[in-house]
Amino acid sequence: MFKSVLVANRGEIACRVFRTARRMGLRTIAVHSEADADALHVREADEAVLIGPAPARESYLDAAKVLAAAKQTGAEAIHPGYGVLSENADFAEAVMAAGLVWIGPPPAAIRAMGLKDAAKSLMIEAGVPVTPGYLGEDQSAERLKKEADAIGYPVLIKAVAGGGGKGMKKVDRAEDFADGLASAQREGQSSFGDPRVLIEKYITRPRHIEVQVFGDSHGDVVHLHERDCSLQRRHQKVIEEAPAPGMDAAVRKAVTDAAVRAAKAVNYEGAGTIEFIADASDGLKADRIWFMEMNTRLQVEHPVTEAITGVDLVEWQLRVAAGEPIPLKQADIPLNGWAMEARLYAEDPANGFLPSIGRLEHFHLPEDIRVDTGVTWGSEVSQFYDPMIAKLIVHADTRAAAAAQLAAACGEVGVWPVRANAGFLKRCLEHPRFISGDVDTGFIAAEESTLTSIEPAPEIQAAALAILAADAHHAEEWVRPSDRPGRGGGPWAPTAAGLYGFRMNGARPAPHRARLNGALIEGRLTPEEHGSYWTVDLGETTMDAYVLTGGVTLIHDGRPDRELSRVIDEPVLFHDGQAWEFEPILHKTGAGSGPASDGALRAPMPGKIVATPAMAGDTVARGAPIVVLEAMKMEHALIAPFDGVVETVGVAVGDQVTDGAVLAVVRAAEDQG
Known part of the structure; x- marks a missing residue:
């Protein structure tokens, strides 16, 4: 048995391999990008080597850098994990040629099974049943469309080198085939360096x-x-x-x-x-x-x-x-x-x-x-x-x-x-x-x-409103936010919470309103003791709540019924795995819809532009793709929010964009003329 292993991967799989390797007495070696310098897999390894900047193509996917790290650290074996270089036959051969132990299948097996079309042909020879479809070498759009029409819709277009759902598109109608094919080819090229596809019959269940x-x-x-x-x-x-x-x-x-x-x-x-x-x-x-x-x-x-x-x-x-x-x-x-x-x-x-x-x-x-x-x-x-x-x-x-x-x-x-x-x-x-x-x-x-699509349960509403009231009640003797140091009064300062002039007794309390993950909630709150116990009347439901630093305990018949955790100093509750963010409403607000979209399509996250299906001046229907962004290994289409005309497209294929950047603007049909 070798004495050391380098894991050519990151994240949870590297940590997983290290766990077993340590138990077996092996020295563990990590590689990492600049973005992962403080990552958990780096901290858990006996030794770690920086191999490049954040983009995977310049670090984790760079076989030469991984092999150099193995040589530098004296690693005897390389475990590829999954993803990254794990199914790269050339990398496997390079590991073995360097005199290292490759912890994976023979390169010939990787090649035989790495391309979906060749693998299916091999399985047919071995007597393994395969899904009906087209595995041919002719990759022209015309031939692929003809084969899909012959198979019958719906069909699946799959990148031959694909995996993990990347480069896979379901097409329900013949008229949508060209768009699905283009997207599958782009993802295949981007993720695997191979735009070729195969066509399969889509199984309905x-x-x-x-x-x-x-x-x-x-x-x-x-x-x-x-x-x-x-x-x-x-x-x-x-x-x-x-x-x-x-x-x-x-x-x-x-x-x-x-x-x-x-x-x-x-x-x-x-x-x-x-x-x-x-x-x-x-x-x-x-x-x-x-x-x-x-x-x-x-x-x-x-x-x-x-x-x-x-x-x-x-x-x-x-x-x-x-x-x-x-x-x-x-x-x-x-x-x-x-x-x-x-x-x-x-x-x-x-x-x-x-x-x-x-x-x-x-x-x-x-x-x-x-x-x-x-x-x-x-x-x-x-x-x-x-x-x-x-x-x-x-x-x-x-x-x-x-x-x-x-x-x-x-x-x-x-x-x-x-x-x-x-x-x-x-x-x-x-x-x-x-x-x-x-x-x-x-x-x-x-x-x-x-x-x-879930509605906030009564216990979530009661807990959120009780936190608002309790935190406002305990806010530093009602000092005005402008007089408070640091955060300017914090989230629960009286004026921010809409509770300025709050009464501890007297007439029936006025309703308190807040938004919970954007949904309007309302209740009447009565203090019971020390500003930490509250009775929350939601109309059809009444609950008692005891507000703690790290959560809220709901009381039923005088006994604790349920505990909900919260983020300290943040307006966030957790319930059944769901994070609920809440904020007070300063005045009565109706539940009607907000203002109509301004037609600006903004990047939901940093990424790279891979397609611009629409051009300035195009007439588009609601839901039509305008810009396609690639981020976190997947494509995200930004679509027209309504029928209208594309006013501007401010990006081109290949552009890197930041979170929130305006990529295009669509003008509503009624605004034309």
Whole structure:
């Protein structure tokens, strides 16, 4: 066994590999960009090397710099993690040519499975069923359109070198094919340096079933059962579980046998995943499951497999790379209980799932489950990398118990001011369809309005109003904000809170109004004791609240009923994983709509312009794409907010733009003339 390992990756996967490597007594070496100089994976490694500026292409994707770091530190082996260089056959060959141990599959296997069209042809030869589609060399728009028309819509356009949903576009109508093709080709070129695509028939009720396989240099290949990764959004996995719900022994044998045949067809070594798509319109059937692709690396969701088998897959990777045989025979690999994983992302589900960047000034994750993360309190979520914050993993005896445990864990998450999707994850896990196992890859899209559009519960309203009143009551003897040092009175100064002249007794209290994540709330508050106990009358509901420094305890029948945490010195509450920001309203405000959009399309985050579908002077309909921004590895189309005419487009393809920059302006149709 080698004595040291360099992880050519960052974030939670680097931390994950280091954890096992340390347990095995190996020296751990990290590489990092300038943006990651203080990252958790750098702090956890025995040694770390700066390899370049923030953009991944100039640091983590620069194979020469990674190899130089290995030479500088005397590393004996390189683990690529997942993503980045993990499926780059040229890098694997360079590692081996440098006399280092490559902790991954043979370069030939990476190449064989790296291109989706070639991989599917190989699987056909191996007797593995594949999805109907077009895998041809002719990449002309005319030929691709002709093949899509022949397959029948809807179809999937997929970058042949793609992965993680990048370069994948669903096209429902023939007239939308050209736009979908252009976008898939751009993402394929940007993410993988290869614009080629293939076309597949889109399965209307698809389930994403994948099998963990493992091979060694002695010719043995085993599987470690299946995972279900059907809960996805825009082809990005959200919640994964093992085993797959509704999978009986016969279907499991059929799909795992096919996975082992696929791995043996390329003489596979190390950890890999064979991904299948299943037609779930009539349950899982052996003849309705088709090969999609192989990921020649460890997967993000590998912890659920570890949970049901008791196997440390990273340890297996290290041992097999050192020439050892697979530690267990197929018959000895158990399948115990049920495991689930939720991907906690820095994104705002209420705002179209836009990625959220910034410093984690408040950061709380559950402590009684497995958490794989690459960040901590004070870490920076950067525009340059994937916005994953952590993976939350649970294991229980039954699927129902695992779902309940993971939902409760998501409810404990508190992240601020970066937005996170914990509340959304909790609602997914508690949805009746998910609980019953009635899921497919279209579940989130079909239920999105329910999962993202939520009304503030009475307990949230009561807690927010009680905090406003309590903080105003305790505000430094009602000193005017202009007389106060520092923050000019703070958020709860009397005039800011609209509570100036507040009465402790007398007539029925006047209503207090506030906005809670933008929604208007109103209640009447009565102080009970010392300005910390309040009775909040919301009309149909009355609650008692005890305001503490770090939270609010709601009282029912004189006993504590529920505790809600808050961010100290910030107007933010956490409830069921959801961050609720509130602010007082200074005067009565109606609930009508705000002013109409001014037509200015602003960048929601820093990024690069990759397309400008519209030009100044174009007449556009509401929803038409005007500018396409690439940020955090994904494309974001800025669309016309109403029917009108494009007044200006102030950017060009290739421009780097900052958060909030005006990219284009659309003039409403009624304003013309």
